Amino acid sequence: MGASAFLLIGVFHPIVIKAEYHWGKGCWWVFAIGGVGFCVASLLVSDVVLAAVLGVAGFSAFWSILELFEQDKRVKKGWFPRNPKRSDAARCAASQGAGSREQVAGASIARREQVASSR
Numbered sequence: 001m002g003a004s005a006f007l008l009i010g011v012f013h014p015i016v017i018k019a020e021y022h023w024g025k026g027c028w029w030v031f032a033i034g035g036v037g038f039c040v041a042s043l044l045v046s047d048v049v050l051a052a053v054l055g056v057a058g059f060s061a062f063w064s065i066l067e068l069f070e071q072d073k074r075v076k077k078g079w080f081p082r083n084p085k086r087s088d089a090a091r092c093a094a095s096q097g098a099g100s101r102e103q104v105a106g107a108s109i110a111r112r113e114q115v116a117s118s119r
Helices: 002-023 025-044 048-077 087-095 101-118
Strands: none
Touching: 002 025, 002 048, 025 048
16 A cells, blocks of 8 residues: 555656646646546546555645646746747747747757756
């Protein structure tokens, strides 16, 4: 049971990072639906171990909603790369006075290269 909980939590972490990169924090509802689905499934199964694993998966999905918003903050701090192909990345930065879409995309690519070279 402990190993499955550890594994599930470990699996959700990169899923959150990829989800924020590709879709932004607006995809939180997917994790909410998944969390509800897993929790309902945990109530419906008769096997105690499977119910516990499904419950852990459900609450890991709920926790991922919080982590999705935290990941957005990490991206804004420059700790993780922003997706220059995502339209809201350019729109948000441009609305904060960063410049045109092309300038924002160029700055995002330069920042990503800077982060990659520092690793």
